[in-house]
Amino acid sequence: MFQQVAVVGATGAVGQIILKLLEERKFQAAKFKLLSSARSAGKTVTFMGKPHVVEELTFDSFKGCDLVIASTPDDTAAKYLPAAVESGATVIDESGYFRMRPDVALVIPEINPQDAINAKGMIASPNCSTTQMAVALKPLHDAARVLRVIVSSYQAVSGAGLQGNVDLEQGTTAALSGGKYHYKAFAHPIAFNAIPQIGSFKEDDYTSEELKMVYETRKILGDQSIQISATCIRIPVANCHSETINVETARPVSPEEARKLFAAFPGIVVADDPKTGHYPMPSDCSGRDEVFIGRIRRDLSHPNALNFWCVSDNLRKGAATNAVQIAELLSKHRFGK
Amino acid sequence: MFQQVAVVGATGAVGQIILKLLEERKFQAAKFKLLSSARSAGKTVTFMGKPHVVEELTFDSFKGCDLVIASTPDDTAAKYLPAAVESGATVIDESGYFRMRPDVALVIPEINPQDAINAKGMIASPNCSTTQMAVALKPLHDAARVLRVIVSSYQAVSGAGLQGNVDLEQGTTAALSGGKYHYKAFAHPIAFNAIPQIGSFKEDDYTSEELKMVYETRKILGDQSIQISATCIRIPVANCHSETINVETARPVSPEEARKLFAAFPGIVVADDPKTGHYPMPSDCSGRDEVFIGRIRRDLSHPNALNFWCVSDNLRKGAATNAVQIAELLSKHRFGK
Numbered sequence: 001m002f003q004q005v006a007v008v009g010a011t012g013a014v015g016q017i018i019l020k021l022l023e024e025r026k027f028q029a030a031k032f033k034l035l036s037s038a039r040s041a042g043k044t045v046t047f048m049g050k051p052h053v054v055e056e057l058t059f060d061s062f063k064g065c066d067l068v069i070a071s072t073p074d075d076t077a078a079k080y081l082p083a084a085v086e087s088g089a090t091v092i093d094e095s096g097y098f099r100m101r102p103d104v105a106l107v108i109p110e111i112n113p114q115d116a117i118n119a120k121g122m123i124a125s126p127n128c129s130t131t132q133m134a135v136a137l138k139p140l141h142d143a144a145r146v147l148r149v150i151v152s153s154y155q156a157v158s159g160a161g162l163q164g165n166v167d168l169e170q171g172t173t174a175a176l177s178g179g180k181y182h183y184k185a186f187a188h189p190i191a192f193n194a195i196p197q198i199g200s201f202k203e204d205d206y207t208s209e210e211l212k213m214v215y216e217t218r219k220i221l222g223d224q225s226i227q228i229s230a231t232c233i234r235i236p237v238a239n240c241h242s243e244t245i246n247v248e249t250a251r252p253v254s255p256e257e258a259r260k261l262f263a264a265f266p267g268i269v270v271a272d273d274p275k276t277g278h279y280p281m282p283s284d285c286s287g288r289d290e291v292f293i294g295r296i297r298r299d300l301s302h303p304n305a306l307n308f309w310c311v312s313d314n315l316r317k318g319a320a321t322n323a324v325q326i327a328e329l330l331s332k333h334r335f336g337k
Numbered sequence: 338m339f340q341q342v343a344v345v346g347a348t349g350a351v352g353q354i355i356l357k358l359l360e361e362r363k364f365q366a367a368k369f370k371l372l373s374s375a376r377s378a379g380k381t382v383t384f385m386g387k388p389h390v391v392e393e394l395t396f397d398s399f400k401g402c403d404l405v406i407a408s409t410p411d412d413t414a415a416k417y418l419p420a421a422v423e424s425g426a427t428v429i430d431e432s433g434y435f436r437m438r439p440d441v442a443l444v445i446p447e448i449n450p451q452d453a454i455n456a457k458g459m460i461a462s463p464n465c466s467t468t469q470m471a472v473a474l475k476p477l478h479d480a481a482r483v484l485r486v487i488v489s490s491y492q493a494v495s496g497a498g499l500q501g502n503v504d505l506e507q508g509t510t511a512a513l514s515g516g517k518y519h520y521k522a523f524a525h526p527i528a529f530n531a532i533p534q535i536g537s538f539k540e541d542d543y544t545s546e547e548l549k550m551v552y553e554t555r556k557i558l559g560d561q562s563i564q565i566s567a568t569c570i571r572i573p574v575a576n577c578h579s580e581t582i583n584v585e586t587a588r589p590v591s592p593e594e595a596r597k598l599f600a601a602f603p604g605i606v607v608a609d610d611p612k613t614g615h616y617p618m619p620s621d622c623s624g625r626d627e628v629f630i631g632r633i634r635r636d637l638s639h640p641n642a643l644n645f646w647c648v649s650d651n652l653r654k655g656a657a658t659n660a661v662q663i664a665e666l667l668s669k670h671r672f673g674k
Contacts, residue, residue, distance in 0.1 A: 148639065150487050150636075150638065152489035152581040154570060168529070169513065176506065176510055176513075187614055188618060189620055192505070192573060192574050192575050192619070193618055193620045194491045196618070196631065196646045197616065201611040201612065201614075204634055204635060204637065205632070206634060206637070214637060228637070229583060229636045229644060231581040231632065231646065233491060233579070233581070233646075235531060235572045235573070235574075236573050236574070237530060237531055237573070238529045242531045242533075242570070246487050246566060274538040274542045275538070277534065277538075281525060281530055281531060281532060281533070282529070282530050283529075295533050295568065296542075297543060300551060300564070300565070301485050301486070301487065301565055302564065302566070307566060309568065311531075
C-alpha cells in the first residue's frame with residue numbers, strides 16, 4: 001500500500017468528497033495527511049474514523065509522501081505540485097494547470113488507465129465537463145470512430161466551488177423575496193438565469209471551459225483528428241452537469257446499437273425510456289459516480305449522427321471519483337490491491 | 338381599422354401580454370372583445386382605459402368580429418377557431434394546432450409578411466422556441482443558405498403557462514427550506530433541475546417541441562431542404578428561452594459578417610462583446626420584444642459553420658409580440674395604418 005497519501009485542498013468542495021470516497025471505498029494507505037490553504041489550516045476533520053488536523057500547504061508538505069491527490073485552484077497547483085513530484089511522489093491533480101503538458105498524463109480510468117501507469121510523476125484528472133463527455137464518446141469512438149462532436153453544456157454552480165452553491169442558495173432566496181444579493185462566484189446573477197460564460201475568454205472568442213472540452217477530449221481519447229465544437233452555459237442547478245451531445249461517426253450507429261455500446265461500457269448507466277418519461281436529470285444523478293445517458297436518438301439532420309443527453313455529478317465523476325479511481329488503479333498496479 | 342377584435346385566452350400568460358401590447362402600441366379597432374374559458378369569464382379587466390368584462394368563449398363569440406387573436410391550448414383552438422374563420426374573421430392563432438396545415442399561413446412578420454397578407458382566414462404564430470431561431474437564421478439563410486442547424490434549448494417555465502411560474506416559485510421556495518412541493522405543470526421537479534422533455538414523445542423519440550423546431554422553421558423560411566436537429570430542455574428560468582445554435586451554411590460566414598447580417602435585420606439585437614463579458618442572458622431580455630444574439634464565433638469543427646447564443650422573451654416575441662405584429666401588418670395592409 002501507499003505509505004503516505006496527501007490530500008491537498010481537503011476542505012474544498014471536491015476535497016471533501018475525495019475524503020468521503022477514500023473512506024467509502026476503503027482506500028488503503030499507511031498514513032494520510034490533509035493539507036489546505038492557510039485559511040482552513042488548523043481545522044480538525046474526522047477521516048477514516050480518526051481526527052486529522054488539516055495542515056497548511058507548504059513546499060515541505062510532501063516529505064515522505066508517495067501519493068498526492070490535489071484539488072486546488074490552478075495557481076496553487078502550479079506553485080506547489082512540482083515540489084511534490086520532485087520529492088518523488090506521484091501526483092493526481094484536479095486542476096487545469098498541467099493537463100495539456102505533453103509530459104503529463106490526462107487520465108480517465110475507464111478510457112486510458114495505461115497512461116496513469118506509464119506516467120512520470122504527474123497525472124492530471126480532466127475538467128468536469130470534459131470527463132463525462134469523454135466517457136460517453138469512448139465506446140462510440142471504439143465502435144465507429146467519432147469524427148465530429150457538437151456539445152452544449154448545462155453546468156451546475158458546484159463547479160465554481162463551495163461559493164457557487166452559497167451564491168445559488170442566497171441569490172435565489174433574495175430573488176424570491178425581491179431582494180438584492182451580491183454574487184461572489186459569478187459575474188452575473190445565476191438565480192433563475194443562464195450565463196453563457198464559464199471561465200475566461202480565449203482565442204476565437206471561446207471560453208477556457210469550451211476549449212478544455214476540445215483539447216482535453218482529444219488528448220484523453222488519443223486522437224487529434226476528432227473535431228469538437230463546445231458551448232458552455234451555467235444554469236441554476238446546484239450539482240451535476242448536463243450536456244446535449246451530437247456525434248457524427250465514420251459509419252452510422254443506430255440508437256439501438258448506441259444503447260448497447262453505452263450499457264456495456266464501465267461507468268455508464270443508460271437511462272433511456274421515452275415511453276415512460278425516463279431520462280437522466282441532475283435531481284437523480286447527484287451523489288452518484290456514473291455517467292448517465294438518455295434521450296438517445298438518430299440525428300434527423302445527418303445520416304451518420306446521433307443525439308443524446310448526458311448527466312453526471314461534476315464533483316464526483318467530474319472530479320473526486322475520477323481522482324480516487326486513478327489512485328485505486330495505481331495502488332492495484334503497484335501493490336496488487 | 339378593424340371593426341371588432343376578439344382576444345381569446347385574454348386572462349392567460351400570453352393573453353395578458355397581448356392586451357398590454359395592443360395598448361402600448363396603440364392598436365386601432367372600433368371595438369374589442371375579451372374571451373376566455375368559463376373559469377375566468379366574468380372577470381373585469383381594464384383595457385384601453387376602459388373596464389371590459391371577460392366573456393366565455395362559445396361558438397357564437399365571433400359574430401361581428403373581423404379579427405381574432407387567440408392564445409389557447411391546442412384543443413380549444415381546434416374546437417372554436419374554425420367557427421371564427423367561417424364567420425368571416427381573420428384568425429391569428431398562437432396554438433400549435435393549425436400551424437402545419439398547408440392552407441394555414443405560419444408567419445413571422447420580419448420573415449414572411451406576405452404569407453399573412455395572402456392567408457385565407459387562418460394565420461398561425463409559430464412555437465416560441467422556433468420563432469427566435471427562425472429570426473436568427475433568416476439573415477444567414479438569405480446571405481449564405483443555411484444547410485444544417487443543431488440547436489439545444491434552455492427553456493423558461495413561462496412556456497408552460499402561468500402554472501409554470503407558480504411551480505418554479507413555490508417549488509424553489511420548498512426546495513430551499515427542505516420541504517416538498519407537488520408540481521402541476523411539470524412531470525419532474527424544475528427547481529434547481531434540468532428536464533430533457535418539453536411536450537410529448539413522438540416519432541424517432543423526439544419530443545413534440547423538438548419536432549416543431551424542425552417542421553415549423555422549414556415552413557416559415559420556405560425551404561424544406563434545411564436540415565435541423567433539436568434538443569429541448571426546460572431549466573429553472575422564469576422567462577426567456579435561450580438557445581445554442583450551430584449553423585452550417587453553403588459558404589463560410591465569418592463571425593464579423595454574421596454580426597453585420599444580424600445587426601441589419603429587423604427585430605435582432607446583437608449583444609456580443611466577449612472582451613467586456615457582454616452577451617444576452619434571460620435576466621436582461623425579459624420584457625423585451627427583440628431576439629438577442631451573442632457568443633457569435635466560428636465553429637472550430639467545421640469550415641462552414643458558426644456557433645451563437647440566442648435569447649428572447651418567449652411570451653413576447655415567442656408569442657404575444659409576434660401575434661400583435663401580425664395584427665399590425667394586416668391592419669396596415671387593409672386599412673393603411
